Amino acid sequence: MTISRVTIFQLDWGRLSSIWHPVVVMVQTTTGQCGWGEAGIAYGTGARGAVSILKELAPRIIGRNIWDSNAIWEDFYEHTFWAKNPGSTMYAAISALDTAIWDLKAQAIHQPLYQLLGGKLHDQLPAYASHIEYGWGPFSRYVTVPRDFARLAKRAVEQGYSAIKVDPITQERGQGLIHNRHLLSPAQLDRYYQRVAAIRQAVGPDVRIIIDCHANLTRRSAQQLVQRLAPLGIDYYEELLPSIDPAQTVRLARETGANLAVGEHLTGPQTYLPLIKDVAMVQPDLGNCGGITAAIKIAALAEANGVGLQLHVCGSPIATAAALQFEAACSNFVIHEEHEINLKDANYQSGQYHYQPVNGQYQVPDRPGIGQELSPIAIKHAQVTIIDK
Template sequence: MKITSMDIFQLQWFGLMPAWHPVVIRVNTDSGISGFGEAGLAYGSGQLGAVGSLKDLSQKIIGWDPMRTEAIWDHLYQDTFWGKGGGVVFYSAVSAIDTALWDIKGKYFKVPVYQLLGGQTRSRIRAYASQLQFGWEDHVKFLTTPDEYANAATKAVSEGYTAVKVDPFMIQEDGQLGIHDKQLLSQSEMGLFFDRVAAIRKAVGDTTDIILECHARLNVNSAIQFADKVKALNIYYMEEPNSPKNPELTKRIGAKTSIPLASGERLTTRYGFRPFLKNRSLSVVQPDLGICGGITEGKKISDMAATEDVSVQFHVCGSPIATAAALQLEAVIPNALIHEHHEISLKTPNIDSGEYRHEPKNGWFEIPNRPGIGQELSESAIEQAKIETIQ
């Protein structure tokens, strides 16, 4: 079996978020089996870079046997020059290719990918309702008042979720997106952000876990400030309290708080995670399988984390392809903690872009047992996408 071509789909879902632009690929073979993967840059800036990298890297793998996932990954690392220094744009392309190859491999053997990675350690996984600052509905809202945050959390809990995540810093009191890298928080800011989290705790009670999302909007000083302020609210873990560029600074925050720290959605490869595992600054690592290097690398990162008693929560913010890939690896690794169900996954255009509808029930995801990753793009998503084919 040989790789013959790659289709690059820029999905067209306007109106979901100010900037929402998933990039999905389909790797085709001479046997008629195709596999899907996603570059994890559906948000922020960089999707066109991912498209460019995919065009470049596709030329490196056409003619290869798709079953040789390890050899292909190493080829892209060793023989592209930038593999040994590439960041999220380069590795989003590697990730998409790697996931698509695992999808092909599972379809060839007619088994879910998890069977090829060691089999299940679980048949379902708890999910959390993610990014409540945008509401928990079929359309995006920018929430401002503590009551709005409480109502969003209450709605999620009413659907069976026992854990929620919120970024209380992202949206300012006037409804505008806030600035990054807060220095010291003023008492006014501290009060607004705290009140939002406190309102959620009051609304959901003591038995629901609250994950505090920071999106690296704080620095060491303000992160320590706010961690001390919310300590009594029993935070499950604090995500991306500062920029992941300096692991020693993350360690400094951890030394000042008993709240477990999490990070990793902007990190690539096992080499990017190694410093955080070596200094044990994180209790939870959050690789994104659309950025870190795909399923091949995600498994290695997870195994490395296990040697340091570090849990894994894959970052998931993309199309149903991204969700499917994460569920396959979550089924396998013993240190998988919880699954991220992003509010973008509630949106009808997002749901409809997948061939199969697969959502949590009562706050839990059942692991799908279809061959491969268990998901493909729907015909409607493909018809609406901007498509480029590399042969």
């Protein structure tokens, strides 16, 4: 089956388009089949950069056989020069195309993607409520006071979630970002503690709490936070430090003994090597780690070192669907990230099929491929680029 066309969709999110701009690709064959993938760079800065790289990479796969996915990935790595450096926009583009090709392969045999990954190990995938501090509802509302953290945590637990993730530090006051992050003041530490303590008091001892700091701390301030929150029974800490210097994360893990999770900012399997023996969880994003091809290697590396896997999932329904398929076949899978962005109607409705967790559990979809595509309304409002030669 030969690839004949690549279509790039820059999704339009209306009034929130300035902060949320998913980039989705559709790879089409000469027989008319379409595979879908996503560049995991829907937030922050870089979506347009990923689109530009997609425009350059797409002609490299026109005329290629979908079953040559390893050779296509190696071509990206060996012959584009910049793929040998872990750049986010480059790997976001590679990831989108790679996932779309895997989607096509699974569709070609009329099977869910998990069958190509060795078969389904999990019929249901437990999920956690990710980032309740953003309001955990249909509209974003950043919360800052402990009673609101408690209220939203209780809402998630009542919906069936047995685990909650929260960033207690980024919103210092209102929507002001953290200051003085190199060494936290007693007032800062107390503010963060009170927020998490309110969650723990509201949900009781049996609900897992995950802390995410969006890489906004240094090793010393992270040590302070881990020590302060220790009495609250934190399950693991995600992205305490920037991953640009992995030695700092290794040192933090060894000095504190805390369960650390990394991966949201890492691209390519090699970037996990300095960290893999010291972290508790890897969190690759299928939209920027290098796609399904790279994620297979990352998962195997983690399993060989006794490390769990929890994909980072913060994107359109394309990203969610691909993650569910991969996790279903992953032996060291721990938990699925149900990001609050999936509660937003504009994002949710951009998928043709509607997948939601029930009582905190995802049923693994059994449609062919990743089992998802863009909805007609998403396509209608997207900025579209077609590359066929």
